[in-house]
């Protein structure tokens with residue numbers, strides 16, 4: 172029997188009910204139930220619908236994770252849960268379930284930060300995390316650049332989006348082009364049949380003046396508006412919209428800015444490892460552009476496989492296991508679900 176801790180992680184910050192089981196750095200199970208189909212007709216996540224779906228999925232997802240890992244709840248050494256940030260009603264379901272398990276099993280509880288979990292998950296795939304590293308987290312809910320000195324205690328935010336998240340921009344542009352929700356994978360696919368230089372879409376917050384105040388921040392709402400105007404102009408002139416070209420040129424504008432700013436932050440802070448996480452990290456162009464440009468600066472890029480990039484329970488278990496291994500004090504049973512938990516609070 173291994174003496175590494177067996178940690179059960181619960182994630183319910185948005186529309187995925189995730190339950191993961193991790194022993195040390197080894198992934199044993201990653202069960203995810205998504206309510207994404209229930210939100211599709213609304214073009215975005217409906218909080219009340221997500222909360223209800225978490226309630227229904229929680230117990231079956233825990234059972235599925237245990238079955239896959241071949242363990243019983245009695246074997247678990249600690250419970251970790253996403254305390255925030257996220258949708259408060261959705262977070263509450265996970266936090267309540269984790270507290271119940273902690274009390275019922277008499278095992279320590281770790282209430283952790285969702286963003287730090289997106290960073291910690293990478294070690295399930297690529298081994299111990301290089302620290303310090305620069306983490307770029309890009310999803311439907313967040314776009315942040317983080318300097319990670321110690322994933323269990325020291326995460327410093329360098330920048331984030333000042334309007335839409337990167338994934339949100341993908342979803343909104345996909346909608347404009349008549350592609351289904353969530354739009355990211357559809358834009359990624361459509362872009363393969365188009366040209367990334369067909370349309371010169373704006374790169375947000377990259378002018379010299381903007382860089383003075385927002386060197387490591389992002390803005391995607393101007394880009395989204397530019398795409399909307401371009402498509403409208405085409406439609407009103409009766410010409411067909413070249414979906415592939417719009418998708419490829421839009422995707423290039425997003426990836427160009429993300430990679431440029433992430434590498435600028437690495438160079439500025441003297442960090443040699445860039446980690447990319449969150450749903451948008453699954454984007455094929457983002458991965459290839461980051462690798463191509465990072466190589467020129469001698470910077471290594473780590474991107475977890477797509478299933479670990481999107482929200483899941485294994486990432487929470489991974490961070491929980493790291494808390495146990497590094498001897499961090501567990502949380503108390505009165506921890507809240509904090510929808511706007513700052514990234515500097517890695518453990519509640």
Ligand code: KG4
Nearest residue numbers: 310311312338353355450451453454481482
């Ligand atoms: O991390 P995630 O599953 O959930 C949160 O938003 O927290 O990320 C979902 C987001 C959606 O906006 C989706 O469109 C985007 O990630 N996404 C992608 C790709 N796959 C998922 N965006 C661009 N390219 C992709 N291949």
Ligand code: ZN
Nearest residue numbers: 289310449482
């Ligand atoms: Zn996330």
